[in-house]
Amino acid sequence: TETGVATRPAPLAGEVIPADVLWACTTCGACVDQCPVDIEHVDHVVDVRRQQVLMESAFPKELGGMFRKMESKGNPWGLPARKRMDWAKNLDFEVPVIGDDVESAADVDYLFWVGCAGAYEDRAKKTTRAVAELLHTAGVSFAVLGDAETCTGDPARRAGNEILYQMLAAQNVETLGEVGAQRIVVTCAHCFNTISREYPQIGGRYEVVHYTQLLNRLVREGRLRPLPPQA
Incomplete structure (x- = not known):
């Protein structure tokens, strides 16, 4: 940035939203319930996750195993x-x-x-x-x-x-x-x-x-x- 102005677009995942924060969210909705300006955090978090999973194939390795098990056996285990x-x-x-x-x-x-x-x-x-x-x-x-x-x-x-x-x-x-x-x-x-x-x-x-x-x-x-x- 120069004088506080962004000179390039920053990707949401990894820079604006750190990866550990993106995947730590439990989507419980408590932040939405408590937000004083009614921000729908969970919807945005899930949207960014969709982009990471479906477009970038960038997600924690543990999820890969869960996805395969759900697809082949119909349950996460x-x-x-x-x-x-x-x-x-x-x-x-x-x-x-x-x-x-x-x-x-x-x-x-x-x-x-x-x-x-x-x-x-x-x-x-x-x-x-x-x-x-x-x-x-x-x-x-x-x-x-x-x-x-x-x-x-x-x-x-x-x-x-x-x-x-x-x-x-x-x-x-x-x-x-x-x-x-x-x-x-x-x-x-x-x-x-x-x-x-x-x-x-x-x-x-x-x-x-x-x-x-x-x-x-x-x-x-x-x-x-x-x-x-x-x-």
Whole structure:
């Protein structure tokens, strides 16, 4: 610069926005919520990431592995689809799978969208099992997609790989349409946001509830009765 005036355009990624800052953002939206001048930081961050990923192929190496696993296996861990129902083993009741045990989602109250973490991650699997047990106790009929479910594509979109997101999202919307899904309950906040707020952009419109909303409703209706913790 000369006397404070830029003499050449500075690339956003790497100079205006340092690389560590660009990829450290979790896209949580807290900065947008707190900004006194209503700047939409997250949209700009994701746009710059898209340019880096899709045009420059410049992104952290860890993301490369995640992208490949999501594309080939349908989940960020690269685990096989046949393991998606492992969380349901040893339950006292059968968890129906659409296409095997019930013909369509219209035959049950809710399609239970388990999500990748809920199917594969040990801590999240405990939540999945607990929710399924509570729904069963309350007499709410539900079914899952089993190995037909894949990642919603949320990690890819937040990381700037819009093409991979669109591929996964289109696949899921097609699957949900084929099974006649209308009412969906989810445990993952990321899945909730993507299916309820982003899938409508590509024609996927459903009634989506977070499991906390549904459990609260069941308690208010008297179908579930909370008990004090055992000493």
